[in-house]
Amino acid sequence: MSTITFAVAGATGRLGRHVVDVLAERGHRVVPMSRATGVDVITGEGLAEALTGAEVIIDVASWHSSEQAAATEFFRTSARNLHEYGRQAGAARIVVASIIGADKATAGFLAAKKAHEELLLSGPLPVRILRAAQFHEFVGQLLDWQPGDVARIPALPTQLVACRTVAEELVDLALAPGEPTPGAPIPEIAGPRKETMAQAARLLGARRGVKVVGVDGSGVPDAELAADGAFLPGPHAKLAGPTFQEWLDSRS
Template sequence: MSSTTFAVAGATGRLGRHVVDVLTERGHQVVPMSRATGVDVITGEGLAEALTGAGAIIDVASWHASDQEAATEFFRTSARNLQEAGREAGVARIAMASIIGVDKATAGFLAAKKVHEEVLLSGPIPVRILRAAQFHEFVGQLLDWQQGDVAYIPALPTQLVACRTVAEELVDLATAPAAPAAPGTPIPEIAGPRRETMAEAARLLGARRGVEVVGVDGSGMPDAEIAAAGGFLPGPHAKLAGPTFQDWLDTQP
């Protein structure tokens, strides 16, 4: 795999930056694909040129908001474009980052990611999927959305994971030798080492920011009942790795 060139969709995003770093550190050739580098996975602008000579695609492009309809359209279009342009360029495989529990999702962003998986898997290029828990960085996003001295955060169970840890596991998956999966083999999952609630993690960050965090039951959120029952927690086959949220927070400026 050392001679393979990896085209990274979403290379300048929260996860994509880490994926590019890990690939580069391991000596792989990287073609970063994002609007900032002149490649648009939705319009297709620059895509054919970026994929010329690429052996594999790592798809970590994401939609910036939680609206299900807009996110679904983004993922459906990007998946089709990557498959079509990848096939024409002779790409051998696609590895994508998804979210733990998408197979159970019925609404919201997770339901959009479910469509992302389905459309990508329906294309001609073989696809490898890694489902990850919510990122540590997501906690700050939740606080940012509320923009006040008090934040109401769902006390729903989670097993937060560091972006860097997800990137390392995704690159491992993308570079592993091709081997047919046995029937019934679960999709690989990566999560952090500690189970907690989103509100508990948010309190740790809120204390730094001077924001009071109040835990709420999450009613009104998409699939809150599934989440409360642990439906979006890692399965028994998941790899648990990386720093806890507290340890990660201690390293942040």
């Protein structure tokens, strides 16, 4: 396989670090783009230089909070800039990581990701989307948000997936020949086991000395949709391990 130059937006983030690793392991040239590397997808600082010679842009940049309006504005600006600067640089496509169920969301961060998908698809460059389940790593973040000996975690269904697994699938999608068939389902990647977020959190909580109490989704955006399985993988999704338990065991 010939070497391709990839520019990765959000390269130092939770998912971006794995994307950079997978691309490097497969022998491709990677241009990491983040504020830590002097590239800002919002202000445009360093973006033209970073994208010079890039053949494919992988967008895994994300906003740091779940507030819908601020996240939507971040994605609106980043989508516009990646299209504009990417087109000027001669990039062939943008490949973006999204979230399973984003198309059904009406509020919160998932609604911002829905807008992100729509904004990217309306731009001049071809776009490929991979929707992923929530990451294994997200469970620890939920516990971090509730310091103390007890954490109340929504008992909403999920099918957690490892960041590394998502990165591998995203790179496969970026390298796939041809363009997506119009009307075909957007690819999805999820873990092999359905569980509730509270069940997964109990496994991690036991290792941290934190008691996890499962609660309903009150206060969670689109909690009723989530409870009905709207954010679980569809029948066409690829399911790939490790499970959350296996992932935890591998880190101990």
